[in-house]
Amino acid sequence: MTPGVRKLVLTVHLAFSIGWIGAVVAYLVLGVSAVTTANAETVRAAWIAMDLTGWYAIVPLALGSVLTGIRLAPRRSSRTKVIPQRSAVWEVISSIPVRVSSSCSW
Secondary structure, eight states: OOHHHHHHHHHHHHHHHHHHHHHHHHHHHHHHHHHHOOOHHHHHHHHHHHHHHIIIIIHHHHHHHHHHHHHHSOOOOTTTOOOOOHHHHHHHHHHHHHHHHHHSOO
16 A cells, blocks of 8 residues: 555544544433433434434444554565554454444433
8 A cells, every 4th residue: 555545544544433433422422311301302302313323423434444444454564474453453342332332222
């Protein structure tokens, strides 16, 4: 991968990752507001917004982040004969709780 393409992929990866974090924060804020309010309309609106946020923001941003992260992971080096892909594996493992929690209807 040329340095220019690598910078572009890194920029896209950071955009996906930061957007993912923002979507998860919004999801948590909606969840807290749904739990703490006594107004039935607010609870219903929060649950609808959480469903939309989960499926149309969290899931696509998580997939984009994981896929671009895997693309950025270093490949096999001809000098060292090592495959240092721990960061990509960690991204996949660390994203599992978010994907599971966003697909559950609490």
